Amino acid sequence: MIEVNELTKRYGGTTAVKDLTFTVRPGQVTGFLGPNGAGKSTTLRMILGLHEPTSGAVTVDGRSFRDRPRGLRHVGSLLDAHDVHGGRSAVAQLSALARSNRIPQRRVEEVLREVGLAEVARRRIGGFSLGMKQRLGIASALLGEPPVLLFDEPLNGLDPEGVKWVRDLFRRLAAEGRTVFVSSHLMSEMEHTADQLIVIGRGELIAAESITEFSARSARQSVTVGTPAAAALRDLLTAEGAAVDTAGDLLAVTGVTSVRIGEIAMEHRILLHHLSTRSASLEEAFMELTADSVQYLAGDPQ
Amino acid sequence: MTTTYAPVGGLGADEPRARFYDLVVAEWIKLRSLRSTWIAYGATALAVIAFNAGTAYDTYNYWPERSAADRADHVRAGIPLQEAFTANAAMVMMLALGALGAVAIIGEYSTGTIRTTFAAVPARRSVMAAKTVVVTAVTTVFGSIVAGASFGLTQAILDGRDAGISISYPGALRVVVASALLAPVCAVVGMAIGSLIRHTSATMIAAVAVILVLPLVFTEGRHWSAVAGHATLYQAWLRHVEVGSRQTDFPWTTGGAWTVYAVWALTAAVLAVTSAQRRDQ
Numbered sequence: 001m002i003e004v005n006e007l008t009k010r011y012g013g014t015t016a017v018k019d020l021t022f023t024v025r026p027g028q029v030t031g032f033l034g035p036n037g038a039g040k041s042t043t044l045r046m047i048l049g050l051h052e053p054t055s056g057a058v059t060v061d062g063r064s065f066r067d068r069p070r071g072l073r074h075v076g077s078l079l080d081a082h083d084v085h086g087g088r089s090a091v092a093q094l095s096a097l098a099r100s101n102r103i104p105q106r107r108v109e110e111v112l113r114e115v116g117l118a119e120v121a122r123r124r125i126g127g128f129s130l131g132m133k134q135r136l137g138i139a140s141a142l143l144g145e146p147p148v149l150l151f152d153e154p155l156n157g158l159d160p161e162g163v164k165w166v167r168d169l170f171r172r173l174a175a176e177g178r179t180v181f182v183s184s185h186l187m188s189e190m191e192h193t194a195d196q197l198i199v200i201g202r203g204e205l206i207a208a209e210s211i212t213e214f215s216a217r218s219a220r221q222s223v224t225v226g227t228p229a230a231a232a233l234r235d236l237l238t239a240e241g242a243a244v245d246t247a248g249d250l251l252a253v254t255g256v257t258s259v260r261i262g263e264i265a266m267e268h269r270i271l272l273h274h275l276s277t278r279s280a281s282l283e284e285a286f287m288e289l290t291a292d293s294v295q296y297l298a299g300d301p302q
Numbered sequence: 303m304t305t306t307y308a309p310v311g312g313l314g315a316d317e318p319r320a321r322f323y324d325l326v327v328a329e330w331i332k333l334r335s336l337r338s339t340w341i342a343y344g345a346t347a348l349a350v351i352a353f354n355a356g357t358a359y360d361t362y363n364y365w366p367e368r369s370a371a372d373r374a375d376h377v378r379a380g381i382p383l384q385e386a387f388t389a390n391a392a393m394v395m396m397l398a399l400g401a402l403g404a405v406a407i408i409g410e411y412s413t414g415t416i417r418t419t420f421a422a423v424p425a426r427r428s429v430m431a432a433k434t435v436v437v438t439a440v441t442t443v444f445g446s447i448v449a450g451a452s453f454g455l456t457q458a459i460l461d462g463r464d465a466g467i468s469i470s471y472p473g474a475l476r477v478v479v480a481s482a483l484l485a486p487v488c489a490v491v492g493m494a495i496g497s498l499i500r501h502t503s504a505t506m507i508a509a510v511a512v513i514l515v516l517p518l519v520f521t522e523g524r525h526w527s528a529v530a531g532h533a534t535l536y537q538a539w540l541r542h543v544e545v546g547s548r549q550t551d552f553p554w555t556t557g558g559a560w561t562v563y564a565v566w567a568l569t570a571a572v573l574a575v576t577s578a579q580r581r582d583q
Binding site for chain 1: 313317318320321324325327328329331332335336337338409410413414415417418419420421422423424425428429580582583
């Protein structure tokens with residue numbers, strides 16, 4: 001269990017995280033979402049005691065992580081797959097970590113097999129692809145069989161097979177009763193992995209809820225209508241209070257259900273060729289939610 | 303639904319007591335698993351020994367051209383002992399070991415490994431102390447080998463002209479020990495500078511300034527300058543390898559020079575161990 005309480009971090013004049021409060025519970029995968037620069041990595045570093053909060057507090061299983069003399073049996077983490085020395089082999093890197101925490105050497109072999117790096121264990125990490133480094137980082141996180149696991153953008157650089165493997169691994173770790181906290185800036189990565197979502201933007205909490213509740217936000221449906229009498233139907237629908245976009249022969253309608261559109265068309269004897277509803281994706285809901293807090297926006301004409 | 307977590311992989315629920323010894327072994331694994339460590343220490347050892355042996359060989363070469371009286375003066379003035387570890391060799395070793403000590407910590411900062419390290423062991427002072435212990439031990443062994451080999455090789459060369467001395471010669475052991483200890487002291491100083499500055503290039507510049515420039519700036523011209531100079535490592539080493547009495551307005555004892563070694567080593571160790579404690583990583 002991770003408890004973040006009114007956490008604030010300022011670097012000079014920049015506020016990276018502001019009054020952040022949320023709880024990450026065991027037995028579930030919790031996604032940590034936000035656009036680039038939202039403060040996700042800063043928050044994860046504060047959970048691990050690497051950065052000191054300006055104010056507020058964060059505890060892992062009731063204790064500040066920095067108060068523990070050794071960490072790997074309490075929290076396993078992958079912050080950045082590049083946080084390793086390229087000159088070492090995977091087995092040397094993991095052996096040093098294991099030894100520092102009094103974890104037996106056999107765990108090193110076990111986790112290397114588990115992440116599929118047993119074959120390349122003695123090769124220099126410098127020659128690893130990003131995906132292989134991610135696997136190595138995941139192996140380090142698993143070393144101490146910790147009850148709490150943190151992963152910062154773990155899917156970057158993984159191939160589709162790797163992505164599936166990581167998702168299954170996260171689900172399994174959560175099913176074992178562990179707290180699994182995974183950051184990402186892409187909703188699509190979390191959609192099939194997370195049970196809970198924490199969404200932040202510009203360092204502030206935007207949403208903390210289950211993925212089901214989150215999808216309910218995107219219930220705003222859009223209806224696509226195809227008709228030869230597009231102009232007439234558009235006027236009728238607008239009069240009904242709907243927002244209508246014309247795209248060739250098709251109308252994209254929001255604010256009126258497909259049932260009501262069918263009724264209106266029937267009343268006015270308008271022929272419909274096509275009538276379909278489409279739910280906004282979670283990605284769209286996420287974009288909408290964080291639109292105000294995106295820090296680096298591209299292609300926005302001035 | 304509440305799910306309680308229970309370890310499944312066989313590590314057991316009880317955490318063993320944290321031991322400092324494990325951190326020392328972990329740091330040793332880190333140091334020895336880098337090929338660059340072996341190359342850098344090996345190249346430095348060869349360079350230093352070659353500097354010393356080269357000087358002795360020079361003496362050996364020109365020996366037949368000297369008069370008998372000149373040869374006797376040469377031995378009486380203690381030149382064979384000075385050639386056991388030359389000033390050039392000492393300077394090369396100081397700079398190289400300062401850099402190697404710095405790299406022991408800068409290597410972690412520049413690659414980001416430091417975050418992995420501190421996330422695994424939140425007791426930062428313990429990690430840094432373990433690192434200091436490993437660097438000190440490795441460089442002490444390194445210094446002993448290099449100083450011992452230099453002494454043996456130079457005197458073997460000079461023996462070819464019957465001009466070599468043995469380790470029981472007055473002051474010979476001090477020259478070897480003072481030169482050997484220069485390695486760990488400079489390495490820990492480099493480590494301290496590295497852990498304070500945390501950036502590669504700035505660290506290297508600062509290390510060169512402290513190790514090389516300071517002792518050259520403070521000359522014997524005035525009292526304050528002489529005292530400041532005596533407080534530098536290079537001049538303390540020069541005092542140790544001084545043979546016979548030297549013309550100077552500001553003489554000082556070898557005890558003073560040992561104190562300089564000790565103060566540098568301890569101050570550097572304290573800085574290296576504590577500097578990471580309060581800063582964001």
